[in-house]
Amino acid sequence: MGGLDRPQEVLAEVCAVVGLDPSGAHLLKFTNNAAFRLATAPVVARIAGSRAVRERIMTVVQVARWFAENGIPAARLMDGIEQPIRIGGHAATLWEYVPSTGPPPTGGDLGHILRRIHALPQPPFDLPKWDPIPRFRTRINDAEGLPSADREWLLERCDEISDELAHLDFALEPGVVHGDPFLGNLISGRDGPVICDFDGVSHGPREWDLTPVAVGKLRMDYVTDAHTPLADSYGFDIMGWPGFATLRRLRELQLVTSVLPVLRSNPRIRRQWEHRYRTLRSGDLYTRWSTYR
Numbered sequence: 001m002g003g004l005d006r007p008q009e010v011l012a013e014v015c016a017v018v019g020l021d022p023s024g025a026h027l028l029k030f031t032n033n034a035a036f037r038l039a040t041a042p043v044v045a046r047i048a049g050s051r052a053v054r055e056r057i058m059t060v061v062q063v064a065r066w067f068a069e070n071g072i073p074a075a076r077l078m079d080g081i082e083q084p085i086r087i088g089g090h091a092a093t094l095w096e097y098v099p100s101t102g103p104p105p106t107g108g109d110l111g112h113i114l115r116r117i118h119a120l121p122q123p124p125f126d127l128p129k130w131d132p133i134p135r136f137r138t139r140i141n142d143a144e145g146l147p148s149a150d151r152e153w154l155l156e157r158c159d160e161i162s163d164e165l166a167h168l169d170f171a172l173e174p175g176v177v178h179g180d181p182f183l184g185n186l187i188s189g190r191d192g193p194v195i196c197d198f199d200g201v202s203h204g205p206r207e208w209d210l211t212p213v214a215v216g217k218l219r220m221d222y223v224t225d226a227h228t229p230l231a232d233s234y235g236f237d238i239m240g241w242p243g244f245a246t247l248r249r250l251r252e253l254q255l256v257t258s259v260l261p262v263l264r265s266n267p268r269i270r271r272q273w274e275h276r277y278r279t280l281r282s283g284d285l286y287t288r289w290s291t292y293r
Helices: 007-018 051-055 057-069 107-118 132-141 148-165 207-219 227-234 244-257 267-282
Strands: 026-030 033-037 043-048 085-087 090-096 175-177 186-189 192-195 202-204
Touching: 007 033, 007 043, 007 085, 007 090, 051 057, 051 090, 051 132, 057 090, 107 175, 107 186, 107 192, 107 207, 107 227, 132 148, 132 244, 148 244, 148 267, 207 227, 207 244, 244 267
Parallel strands: none
Antiparallel strands: 026 033, 033 043, 043 090, 085 090, 175 202, 186 192
8 A cells, every 4th residue: 555545534544543533634744744733632643645654663662752852842642642543544643732822933943852852862672774765766656647658767767876975975963963954844833843753763964953944045036044043053064065956866766755655645745746846857957836836
């Protein structure tokens, strides 16, 4: 099973298992996960949207608990419930809802949180090694209705970037990385921003955690530059590092392949995906992309 065709039905089954009421739940986002805000309790349910995400969900749970133990400002799992919750081939997690009551998070806030995450020692469980290309390939192979020529081009792109990565000389010491830190994964909580989405937490190059916001400055249609304050707060400007061009290519490939398993089940994102794919394949580095909605 690849994607997630009926997220509302899966949500109802998850809620039935733990005694929650799914009525009136609001779909916050549906890309790698289907995230619902329950109307009847301060809870966010995240249902894995692809095989690649389901395979990492136990690590997500371990990381969330470890972050909590170390005081990292991050989303918290619901207490008193065995997680993850697995139903009929699907997997879900339940999180405490964080009201967005504070000021909008900044790149400086993200840089501060990343410094705290990067300062953590190795956890008391095995973190996966940072190796995103196999996950990209899984998503490409799980793609819904992707023409074979496009599938082949994306797989060839994976091979090219994988070869480039093997020859990079990283500047920072490797360690714990979040994997997908950008302002969309910060919640402006009452006591300050908290980071969420731990699907990509692994052991790898810290440069990767500084790449998403830099690529956002160059590629996305954001009105605010979050990269400059992040670089100032963290103390390292990834855009001045010679290997950034390779990590940019990797990040843009991630932004194209991340939603492939749910293209059919979430048709609202199809138009933006096609726009991203066309510009990526043509080698256009300047056309702006919008967020998936």
